[in-house]
Amino acid sequence: MAFDEAFDVIVIGGGNAGFSAATTAAQAGAKVLLIEKAPLEDAGGNTFFTAAAFRCCFDGLNDLLPYLYQPDGTKGLSQELIDKIEMTPYSKTDFHADIKRVTKGRADPALAQLLVDNSREAVQWLMDNGARFMLSFNRQSFFTEGRYKFWGGMVMNMIGQGKGLFQWHLELARRSGVNVRFSCPAIDLIVDPTTNAVLGVKVYSNGKFSSIAASGGVILACGGFQASPALRAKYLGPGWDIAHVRGTKYNVGDGHRIAENIGAMLEGNYSGCHSVAWDANSPRSSGDRVLTNQFTKSGYPLGIMVNVEGRRFVDEGFDLRNFTYAIFGREILKQPQGIAFQVWDANGSKWLRKEEYADDVTTNLRAETLEDLADILVSKGLTNKTQFLDTIRQFNEACKNFQKEQPTRIFDPAIRDGMSTQGKSRSLSLPKSNWAMPLEKGPFQAVEVTCGITFTFGGLAATPKAEVLSEATRKPIEGLWCTGEILGGLFFNNYPGGSGLTMGTVMGRIAGQEAARRAGRMSEISKR
Structure with missing residues (x-):
């Protein structure tokens, strides 16, 4: 021809x-x-x-x-x-x-x-x-x-x-x-x-x-087909058409x-697919060419993630972030309304990367007490304030119990440190396997996240x-x-x-x- x-x-x-x-x-x-x-x-x-x-x-x-x-x-x-x-x-x-x-x-x-x-x-x-x-x-x-x-x-x-x-x-x-x-x-x-x-x-x-x-x-x-809502729904399943697109x-x-x-x-x-915890206030159909990767919210190992019902839904510390961040977007999408909140106290938030969590990058929700933070989250979609506070209470009790039983364990964010919620006398039905530290010290901080799909x-x-x-x-x-x-x-x-x-x-x-x-x-x- x-x-x-x-x-x-x-x-x-x-x-x-x-x-x-x-x-x-x-x-x-x-x-x-x-x-x-x-x-x-x-x-x-x-x-x-x-x-x-x-x-x-x-x-x-x-x-x-x-x-x-x-x-x-x-x-x-x-x-x-x-x-x-x-x-x-x-x-x-x-x-x-x-x-x-x-x-x-x-x-x-x-x-x-x-x-x-x-x-x-x-x-x-x-x-x-x-x-x-x-x-x-x-x-x-x-x-x-x-x-x-x-x-x-x-x-x-x-x-x-x-x-x-x-x-x-x-x-x-x-x-x-x-x-x-x-x-x-x-x-x-x-x-x-x-x-x-x-x-x-x-x-x-x-x-x-x-x-x-x-x-x-x-x-x-x-590339893949991640920017097509129709193909996402066809191959990945119901609900994937509403995921945010991280890239092109x-x-x-x-x-x-x-x-x-x-x-x-x-x-x-x-x-x-590869999908991450992504800023809920990011563009929906494509990435931002200025902030690009900064909408990623990968600080969850340093705190906890809860859905709008105030319940944890993943083990935030089951592995190093490199080996979990690409699957947690899917887990967030499964939650009611397809959103979640990442939550830290002052001890956890000091480790957060400014590239992802600076005030000019994301909307940080802060309060001096957990009660006040819960009220702020209610205005952002939290439907069960009582459950949210109870989730953190049980989490804190499990962390303290583990520390009491294993006082030689030391928090270290650079390794799988074994700091867990799973003690001999008390444990959670959904564990946090590493980096489990109680959320006690104010100010407390939260960020609203959704699912950001990277590639299929x-x-x-x-x-x-x-x-x-x-x-x-x-x-x-x-x-x-x-x-x-x-x-x-x-x-x-x-x-x-x-x-x-x-x-x-x-x-x-x-x-x-x-x-x-x-x-x-x-x-x-x-x-x-």
């Missing part, structure tokens, strides 16, 4: 995964086009709204030091600061264990192996190409006993967070020769009618439809649709070479790859924080290399 333009590789989607694929293909010598549905001023996909934290294996602080920057962009850390850092290595065994635990063993073993084994190499590629990483002091460490204690295995993020990551990717791609086009949605894949091999993409740009050839193939990196409003399942049109195989946890777990079935599989043949569809949040089979129910961006780069680089290689093969064939 006749095409309007021709490239070696076409990448659909302009987030971290798509740019990783496009730049890798370009660095391999391919002529690459990256198309993005959003206009430039609204671009970046979900990447733009992240903290730009990457989970990878490392051998301890000394392994990372040569590549680290200070928040102001200055290379290196002072010896005085280094001496205050407490950080354990994060091995492949640790990473595998975290994936297996949080996905309850359902993660595709080949994809999990791919993520873990290539995690450090992927981050190193970013660093070697000029990405500047800093230690996540504010997100992943607590300053206690004169030391910064890092926890949860994820210790780094890019300077500038998601905004900086997107801008860096865009500049690197253009320097590498990638042709980047915004306001250019993919309408459909173009395939050979006999072999079903992908030949190119039909797009809409500048007021007209056109066909663009891709001799090496097409890489889908256009453009991820509405376009990649799933055009891949299904040519018989791609679907895979993974279609009823599952159901996607396309792919091989470890990022090749999209055919439903009919169960073999790769020639010339089609996928990466990023459109990939299915890796995350089920939950995921280890920071592993999504890492997998996007891992799989994106593989897809870029494979597509560039195929473009070279096709070029050689055409010369014969």
